[in-house]
Amino acid sequence: MASTGKRNGKRTGKRAGQAPAAGPCPPHVDPLAALRGPDDPAWDVYLTGTVFLDIVFTGLDSAPVRGTESWARGMGSSPGGVANMATALARLGLRTSLAAAFGDDHYGEYCWDALEQGEGIDLSPSRTVPGWHSPVTVSMAYEGERTMVSHGHEPPPEEPAPDCPPRARAAVASLTPGRSAPWIAQAARKGTRIFGDVGWDDTGAWDLAGLDDLRHCEAFLPNAEEAMRYTGTATPRAAAHALTEHVPVAVVTLGAEGAYAVDRRTGETASVPAIEVEALDPTGAGDVFVAGFVTGTLAGWPLADRLAFAGLTAALSVQEFGGSLSAPGWAEIAGWWRRVQSVEGQDPSALRRYGFLAGLVPEEAVRPWPLRRAVPTIGFRRSA
Numbered sequence: 001m002a003s004t005g006k007r008n009g010k011r012t013g014k015r016a017g018q019a020p021a022a023g024p025c026p027p028h029v030d031p032l033a034a035l036r037g038p039d040d041p042a043w044d045v046y047l048t049g050t051v052f053l054d055i056v057f058t059g060l061d062s063a064p065v066r067g068t069e070s071w072a073r074g075m076g077s078s079p080g081g082v083a084n085m086a087t088a089l090a091r092l093g094l095r096t097s098l099a100a101a102f103g104d105d106h107y108g109e110y111c112w113d114a115l116e117q118g119e120g121i122d123l124s125p126s127r128t129v130p131g132w133h134s135p136v137t138v139s140m141a142y143e144g145e146r147t148m149v150s151h152g153h154e155p156p157p158e159e160p161a162p163d164c165p166p167r168a169r170a171a172v173a174s175l176t177p178g179r180s181a182p183w184i185a186q187a188a189r190k191g192t193r194i195f196g197d198v199g200w201d202d203t204g205a206w207d208l209a210g211l212d213d214l215r216h217c218e219a220f221l222p223n224a225e226e227a228m229r230y231t232g233t234a235t236p237r238a239a240a241h242a243l244t245e246h247v248p249v250a251v252v253t254l255g256a257e258g259a260y261a262v263d264r265r266t267g268e269t270a271s272v273p274a275i276e277v278e279a280l281d282p283t284g285a286g287d288v289f290v291a292g293f294v295t296g297t298l299a300g301w302p303l304a305d306r307l308a309f310a311g312l313t314a315a316l317s318v319q320e321f322g323g324s325l326s327a328p329g330w331a332e333i334a335g336w337w338r339r340v341q342s343v344e345g346q347d348p349s350a351l352r353r354y355g356f357l358a359g360l361v362p363e364e365a366v367r368p369w370p371l372r373r374a375v376p377t378i379g380f381r382r383s384a
Contacts, residue, residue: 029330029360030093031299032169043122043168044298045089046192048099048183049082050155051115052135053107054323056283060142072140078325079111080137084284085172087324088291090119092313094298097166099125101156103134125164129156139283139323146283168192169298172290173213177201180212188216195219195294196247197286198226206230208246219249219297221290227252236260237271251307253289261307270304272353275315284323289314291327305356312336312354334361 030036032044059073079087082100090096098121102108108128115121135152165171165183170193173184177198188194196217201210206229214220220243222230227239227250236252237260243250244264251261258273292313296306313328316336320326337357340346 029362031295031360032094035298035300041167041169042095043097043166044094045170045172045294046097046099046125046165046168046187047082047085047089047172048125048165049085049174050135050152051079051083051100051102051111052081052137052150052152053111054078054080054137054139054283056139056141056323056325058141060140062142063147064140076325077110078323079114080284080323081135083111083115084324084327085287085291086115086121087119088284088288088313088317088327089172089294090121091327091329092291092295093330094291094295095122097122097125097168099164101127101129101132103132104128104130105134107134107136125166132156141283165190165192170195170294172197172294173217174199175211175213175217177203177205177207177210184213184216193218193297195221195290195297197221197290200226201229214246217247219251219293220247221251221253221293223253223286224255249303251293251310253286259289259307259311261303263303266303268303270302270307272304272307272311274311277315277319279318282318284326285314285318288317288327301356304353308353309356330360330362333357337361 054077056076056078057072057074058076060070064070082098086096086098098115100123102112111134112123112126112128116123133153135150135155137148137150139146139148165187167190168187171184171187172195173181175196175198184194194213194217196211196214196219198211198220208214208230211230222243224236224239227236227243228234231239231242233239233242236254240250240252240260240262243252244262248265249261249263251259253259254274256274258271261270262268289310292310293306296309301309312333316328316332317326334357337354338361340354341351
């Protein structure tokens with residue numbers, strides 16, 4: 001999408017290719033610090049999509065009953081949609097650039113400020129669309145599940161610009177059956193490593209040939225049901241191996257059973273069980289998993305470590321309420337690592353599985369774990 005570079009008539013976006021200044025909560029860890037050089041791309045990850053305003057009601061004892069009024073004990077608001085992925089990447093220390101359309105209403109201004117000022121995400125490829133209302137999702141979390149209601153108007157047409165997509169180490173792309181996105185091929189030609197995910201195929205075709213942009217991807221990360229339907233296989237592991245005929249790295253998420261991955265180029269396979277946690281809200285957990293895997297891949301970690309890290313970040317996220325609000329940063333990861341090491345009778349083999357964290361997490365004291373992030377209600381502050 002083209003960038004107007006303007007916000008309510010005032011320029012707020014950074015110059016294309018300029019790395020962001022440190023936000024109010026800089027990451028504790030730069031996972032790519034040892035790899036950075038003067039000729040590197042300004043951005044670690046680029047992505048594009050639709051930003052929603054997410055409103056999450058928490059503390060419901062049960063699903064709302066028809067004809068009654070239910071009171072929630074808590075409420076949070078945050079940017080959602082593609083912002084879940086962008087926030088997860090940024091909190092893991094990756095320099096993230098997002099191209100999205102924002103409404104020119106209060107919701108759009110809130111989401112823009114939360115992403116740019118709160119998370120340090122580059123929005124120079126993004127734009128504000130006059131007269132377009134921000135899409136909204138209301139989510140009700142109860143009994144470890146969620147119910148969502150969304151509203152939005154037809155999205156504005158894309159306006160590709162010559163400098164978009166920007167040069168980046170990686171890009172995360174949501175693949176759509178039967179439709180290709182020109183920016184994916186453009187990014188791949190620039191040397192960007194593409195990580196693809198996919199949603200449910202409403203057409204029922206489940207034809208890999210319909211995922212034209214899969215040929216540009218380095219990694220593909222469907223869930224087990226999607227992977228088996230696309231490959232016609234009976235098990236997630238068989239599906240992962242079948243997918244490597246089409247993409248170098250296949251990662252199949254297995255929900256409560258963890259994940260399985262195959263790297264065709266190295267011959268590596270990896271299987272990591274899920275971490276047992278009390279799940280409060282699964283919103284955005286899939287995005288956090290992808291962000292963790294992208295982080296480990298760009299850092300050059302072995303496949304098993306990448307898979308374990310992705311599963312850990314997703315597990316930490318489901319213990320919090322609300323999409324991008326729940327995406328963990330390095331403080332949460334460090335807190336978890338110190339906590340599990342202090343548990344008496346901890347399985348040594350399980351600790352060894354996450355031993356790679358010892359050289360990554362901050363040495364200084366971190367907040368206690370588990371913790372609860374602040375979950376603000378909507379507040380508006382007009383740009384000066």
